Every structure is written in structure tokens, then in C-alpha cells.
Amino acid sequence: MPQAILRSTLRELVHCYQAFEGYASADICQQGLTISQFDILVTLGNGQGMTPKELVEKTLITKGTLTGVxxxxxxxxxxxxxxxxxxxxxxxxxxxxxGQTLFEKVFPGHLAYMGQAFAHLQTKEISHIEEVLSNLRHAFESQKIKGKTL
Amino acid sequence: MPQAILRSTLRELVHCYQAFEGYASADICQQGLTISQFDILVTLGNGQGMTPKELVEKTLITKGTLTGVxxxxxxxxxxxxxxxxxxxxxxxxxxxxxGQTLFEKVFPGHLAYMGQAFAHLQTKEISHIEEVLSNLRHAFESQKIKGKTL
DNA sequence: GATAATTAGTTCTAACAGGAACCAATATAG
DNA sequence: CTATATTGGTTCCTGTTAGAACTAATTATC
Structure with missing residues (x-):
């Protein structure tokens, strides 16, 4: 496997993620929220509330960080x-x-905003993107487990 | 466009990126370096040195952060x-x-380590992943520009 | 050649990330 | 029941991030 391709692909993954983050946060920050705060708001939205432990499981925030958020x-x-x-x-x-009012106000708009970036894509194409990402993720995850046993 | 697919795809992007980050950092942290520090080390590796300005352009680190790194x-x-x-x-x-010695010691190993995660993939498949990521990135970037003009 | 606009880096602030240590409450074991 | 282990959250530490304000040096302008 040529290493140049490997490196450029990894770089592309990082750039892609950063582009996503920048795009999403441009919208979210306008609401005076950070991504993490929005993440919690959305996770709690329309629900009965949950414990910090559950929030940690459902979001990408670790327990030490959650307290502050x-x-x-x-x-x-x-x-x-x-x-x-x-x-x-x-x-x-x-x-x-x-909080509930804010959630109801900003969440649909945010989804619509995110949808704009995909407006030119067919549902099928998006599914394909998801599949590719899923495979790539599993490549890292399965390897990581192997790595641990070394 | 069904929003459920949109959401799961975006989630997958985040998970994929986190899996990558976790995988890569498991190796890098063993060298006593953070990802950012490693990024700088590699960017300077085998070169004549560069200004902070150039480092900011070539890495994913912003200028305010670079000073500290x-x-x-x-x-x-x-x-x-x-x-x-x-x-x-x-x-x-x-x-x-x-620094040069450390670079020479850890960089080839890191590439090999990263390569392990792709070992089961054909070069062609990796190129395809890169292409998909690139398209996805452009979806965000082009939309962001449009968004700015609103 | 003096003034104004840029540019290179640093500093500062608010927020987050990951991990270790910690405290209090609960569950387990003898 | 009492000592021990586990669990849920918080706190602390180091490092990173983005962005704004700031300083010093340089270039551009008149």
C-alpha cells in the first residue's frame, strides 16, 4: 500500500471533519451555544431528563467535562x-x-441548515457515504482492539 | 431527504473521526507527545525549518494555539x-x-501503525474513501460560502 | 521620509478534552 | 452488622481550541 495515499486519505478525513464542524458550529454559535452545549440540549430535547451518566453515553462528552458543560x-x-x-x-x-423552548426553536432550523449541505445529493448517495464512513470507522476500531492485545 | 439518514450519517462522520483520533493518539501518546505536538514534529521533519506562519498553513493548528504548542x-x-x-x-x-532523532525514530513506525488499519483494503478502495470524503467536505465548504452571503 | 495600513507572533479569555484523584452513597461479602 | 468494593459526580491538571486584542516590525502611501 502506497503510503502517500494513506496519508492523503487521513488528511482528507481530518479536513472533512473540520469542514463539518465549522459548518455546524457557524449555525449553533449564532444561538449563543457551543457544540457541546447544543449536544446536551438536543439529547435532552423532548425527553424526560436523564442522569449525567446517560448523557455521557449518548453524547461525545466525557464525564469530567460534562460537569462543566x-x-x-x-x-x-x-x-x-x-x-x-x-x-x-x-x-x-x-x-x-x-431550555425546552430553545430546543424547539433551534433544532428544526439546525436540521434544515445541515440538510442544505446535502441538498444536491440523493438519499442513496448519502447512504453510501454513511456506509463508507462506517467501514472506515470499523477499520480503526477493530485494529485498535488487536493493538491492545499486543 | 429523510432527516433520519442525514442525522445518522453525520453521527457516523463524528464517530469515524473519533475512532481515527483514538487510534492515532494511542500510538502517538506512547511517545509522550500530543497529536498537535506530533503534527508539528512531522511537519518539520526532514525539512529546513519553517516560520510559525507556515506551520499554521500546513497543520491544523491556529496561530494563537501554535505559540503554546x-x-x-x-x-x-x-x-x-x-x-x-x-x-x-x-x-x-x-x-x-x-527532535530530528525523535522524528526519525517514531515517524516510520507511526505510518506502519496507521497502515495496519488499512491492511485489509485495496489501494483502489482507499482512493474511493478519499474521494467520498472529499465530496463530503466540499458539500460543507461550498454551502458555507453561500451561507455567508445570506 | 513621516504616517498609515499590514503582517508576524504573543497574550488573553472562555470552553472543552482526557485522565487521575477524590468524595459520598450504595452495594457486596464476611 | 461491619469492612470492603463499586459507582456517580465533581474536582484538578495539562493541553488544546477559536477568537479577539495587542505589540512590534514592515510595507505602502502621500
Whole structure:
């Protein structure tokens, strides 16, 4: 395998991700939210609330970071923390009325905005992109497990 | 366009990128370097040195961040800063002997390590992945420009 | 050649990332 | 029940990120 192709492909992956991030955050930041904050807002949207542990599983935020992100959302009045009655260690994070309203206001618009970038693509093509990405991901993941055993 | 496909594809992009990052950094961190530091080391490797401005262009590090990354590389004794004689504002960053030695030691191994993840793929398939990523990136970039004019 | 506009790097701020150590509450084991 | 281990969250540390403001040097303009 020619290493030049490998390197350019990896570079392209990084550039692609950065382009996505830049595109998405241009919209999200206009709402005064960071990507992580938006991630939490959307994950909680239309739900019954969840524990930090669940949020960590559903988002890409690690537990040490989550505390701070939720803190800032709480300061903005978008979420509440309530202690769980079942387990004294855990808590339930819910959207406040303000948070729910914000979610309902910005989420559909954000999806539409993201959709614009794909407007020129057929559903089939998008599925193909997803498949390619999935394969690439599995290439890293399966290899990583092997690597660990070394 | 069904939004569910859009969302799952975007999620897949994020997961794919994270898998890549996790895979790559597992190797790089073993050398006591961060991804950014490694990025600089590799960019300077086998070269004549370059200015921070050039490093910013060739890597994915922004200028405000670069100062700190180079600072830490300097503390580790891997790079030097020398003022440019041509332009009093600018400087030239070069690998020290130690930095060059480290580069030569870790870079080939890292490429081989990354190659392992692609070992089961044909060159043609990798090129296809690159093409798909490139198209996806352009979808975001072209749209972003349009968005700006709104 | 003095003034104005650019440019190269640094500094600062707010936020995040990953990981280790930590605390309190709960569950487990003897 | 009591000692131990585990779990849920927080805190702390180092490093990174993006962006804005800042400084010093250089180029452009009149």
C-alpha cells in the first residue's frame, strides 16, 4: 500500500471533519451555544431528563467535562439538576421551560441548515457515504482492539 | 431527504473521526507527545525549518494555539526558535538534534501503525474513501460560502 | 521620509478534552 | 452488622481550541 495515499486519505478525513464542524458550529454559535452545549440540549430535547451518566453515553462528552458543560447550561437557565430519590449519588438533568423552548426553536432550523449541505445529493448517495464512513470507522476500531492485545 | 439518514450519517462522520483520533493518539501518546505536538514534529521533519506562519498553513493548528504548542516542544528540547534575519517580526522553527532523532525514530513506525488499519483494503478502495470524503467536505465548504452571503 | 495600513507572533479569555484523584452513597461479602 | 468494593459526580491538571486584542516590525502611501 502506497503510503502517500494513506496519508492523503487521513488528511482528507481530518479536513472533512473540520469542514463539518465549522459548518455546524457557524449555525449553533449564532444561538449563543457551543457544540457541546447544543449536544446536551438536543439529547435532552423532548425527553424526560436523564442522569449525567446517560448523557455521557449518548453524547461525545466525557464525564469530567460534562460537569462543566452542565454547569454553564444551568447558569444560562436552560437545565435543572434534581437529586434522584432512588439513588442518593445520582441526579436527573432536565430541560427547563426555557431550555425546552430553545430546543424547539433551534433544532428544526439546525436540521434544515445541515440538510442544505446535502441538498444536491440523493438519499442513496448519502447512504453510501454513511456506509463508507462506517467501514472506515470499523477499520480503526477493530485494529485498535488487536493493538491492545499486543 | 429523510432527516433520519442525514442525522445518522453525520453521527457516523463524528464517530469515524473519533475512532481515527483514538487510534492515532494511542500510538502517538506512547511517545509522550500530543497529536498537535506530533503534527508539528512531522511537519518539520526532514525539512529546513519553517516560520510559525507556515506551520499554521500546513497543520491544523491556529496561530494563537501554535505559540503554546511550540513552547512545550521547546521545553522538551525538540525544537528551536531563531529570529529571522530577513524579517525582524518572524522566526524560524527548526527541529533540534533531539527532535530530528525523535522524528526519525517514531515517524516510520507511526505510518506502519496507521497502515495496519488499512491492511485489509485495496489501494483502489482507499482512493474511493478519499474521494467520498472529499465530496463530503466540499458539500460543507461550498454551502458555507453561500451561507455567508445570506 | 513621516504616517498609515499590514503582517508576524504573543497574550488573553472562555470552553472543552482526557485522565487521575477524590468524595459520598450504595452495594457486596464476611 | 461491619469492612470492603463499586459507582456517580465533581474536582484538578495539562493541553488544546477559536477568537479577539495587542505589540512590534514592515510595507505602502502621500
Amino acid at each position: 452542565v454547569d454553564r447550561l444551568q447558569i444560562k437557565g436552560l437545565v435543572n439538576r434534581t437529586r434522584s430519590t432512588l439513588d442518593g449519588r445520582s441526579q436527573i438533568i432536565t430541560l427547563t421551560k426555557k | 511550540v513552547d512545550r516542544l521547546q521545553i522538551k528540547g525538540l525544537v528551536n526558535r531563531t529570529r529571522s534575519t530577513l524579517d525582524g517580526r518572524s522566526q524560524i522553527i527548526t527541529l533540534t538534534k533531539k
